[in-house]
Amino acid sequence: MKPTKIKTILIGLGRIASKLEKDPYRKKPCTHMGVLMTSWGKAHFEFVSGFDSNPEACELFQNQWKQPTVNIPNGLFQKLNLPTVNLAIIATPSHTHEGIAKECIKMGIRHLLIEKPVAMSSKGAKTLEQLSKSNQTKIWINHERRYHPSYLFVRDELKKGNFGQIKSIRASVFTSAKNPGIAFSKSGGGPLLHDGTHALDLIHWLVGKPKLVHAKMERPKKGIVETRASAYFFTNSNIQITLDVSGGREYFQFELDIHTNSHRIICSNDGFQFFQSVPSKLYKGFQSLELYNPKGFPKPETSNAFLGIYKEIKEVIHGEKSTMEGTLSENIQILESIESIYRNKK
Missing domain, CATH: 3.40.50.720 (NAD(P)-binding Rossmann-like Domain)
Incomplete structure (x- = not known):
C-alpha cells in the first residue's frame, strides 16, 4: 500500500x-x-x-x-x-x-x-x-550540511580511516557585513549564534563536543552583540580546533580546513579540495601534500x-x-559550546 x-x-x-x-x-x-x-x-x-x-x-x-x-x-x-x-x-x-x-x-x-x-x-x-x-x-x-553528499563523503572516509587520523580543524565563517553585531542586537545573539552554529555543528558531527580553552570577542561599542568571535578548543582525543566567526570582509566564506596525519581536506562553499602526503619534489627525504581527486567523491550535480x-x-x-x-540533544550541546565562548570571552 x-x-x-x-x-x-x-x-x-x-x-x-x-x-x-x-x-x-x-x-x-x-x-x-x-x-x-x-x-x-x-x-x-x-x-x-x-x-x-x-x-x-x-x-x-x-x-x-x-x-x-x-x-x-x-x-x-x-x-x-x-x-x-x-x-x-x-x-x-x-x-x-x-x-x-x-x-x-x-x-x-x-x-x-x-x-x-x-x-x-x-x-x-x-x-x-x-x-x-x-x-x-x-x-x-x-x-543542512550534514545531509550534503560532499560532507557525508568526507565524514565517511574519515571514519573508515582512508584520510588518516584528524589532528586539527580550522573553521571560519566570514561575511561582508561591516557591523554584523548591530544587525542582531535587537533579537539577541550575534554572528556566532546565527552563523557560526553551522561550523560548530560540523565540528560536533565529526569529532564530538570539544572543550573550550580560550575565547575572544570583539564589539564596536558597549551594549551590542559581537562583530567577531574567536575560540580555541581541544577534544578528548587531543584534536586542536580553532574557530573564527566575523564580518568586515569583502567576501563571504564558510570553510573547514581539516588536517590529519596524512591528508588535508578543505570543505568550503567555494568547493572541496583534497591533499595527500607524497614524497616531496622540493626537499629530499621529506613528504609534501599534493592535490588529488579521491575516488568516489560525489559529482556536483548529485549534491543537494x-x-x-x-x-x-x-x-x-x-x-x-x-x-x-542532528538531534535536539546534539543541538543542546552545540548551544552549550556557543555559550561557553560567550561566557569565557577575554
Whole structure:
C-alpha cells in the first residue's frame, strides 16, 4: 500500500523558506518550499498552507508558488482550526523558534523541522526537548550540511580511516557585513549564534563536543552583540580546533580546513579540495601534500543537502528509518559550546 502524503505547513515565508529559490546561482532546490514543490516533494508531501505575520510576505509567496497562505499577527496560529498536520516547518526569525515550536507541539503536530538555532539558549532548547519527549514529538534542526553528499563523503572516509587520523580543524565563517553585531542586537545573539552554529555543528558531527580553552570577542561599542568571535578548543582525543566567526570582509566564506596525519581536506562553499602526503619534489627525504581527486567523491550535480534532510524526514515519518541526524540533544550541546565562548570571552 502506498504511504499517504505528509501534510505539511510552512511557518515563516522569508529567505530560507521561499525567496532564495529565485537566486539564479544557487543549486535548486535551495529552500523549504523549493523542495516541497519538486516532483519528488509533491509525491511525498501535501502542502497545506504557509503562515507569516507580514501580509506582504504572504502576497509574495502566493504570487511565487500559487499556494495558500494565512496572515497571522505576531506569528500566532494556535487558535486556528487547522486540518490534521503531520509536519510543521519553522523558518521564522531565530528568537521565535522556541515559542512557535512549543505551540506546534501543544497543537498535536508530531514532527517539526526548525531552522537553526533551535532556541536562543541551551536552557530554552532543554525545555523544548522535555516538552517534545512528553508529547512524543520528533524534531529536526536544519543544519543542512550534514545531509550534503560532499560532507557525508568526507565524514565517511574519515571514519573508515582512508584520510588518516584528524589532528586539527580550522573553521571560519566570514561575511561582508561591516557591523554584523548591530544587525542582531535587537533579537539577541550575534554572528556566532546565527552563523557560526553551522561550523560548530560540523565540528560536533565529526569529532564530538570539544572543550573550550580560550575565547575572544570583539564589539564596536558597549551594549551590542559581537562583530567577531574567536575560540580555541581541544577534544578528548587531543584534536586542536580553532574557530573564527566575523564580518568586515569583502567576501563571504564558510570553510573547514581539516588536517590529519596524512591528508588535508578543505570543505568550503567555494568547493572541496583534497591533499595527500607524497614524497616531496622540493626537499629530499621529506613528504609534501599534493592535490588529488579521491575516488568516489560525489559529482556536483548529485549534491543537494535540502533533499537529503527531507528524505530522512519522509523515511522516519513512514517508519522506513528510525535514526535521525542532528538531534535536539546534539543541538543542546552545540548551544552549550556557543555559550561557553560567550561566557569565557577575554
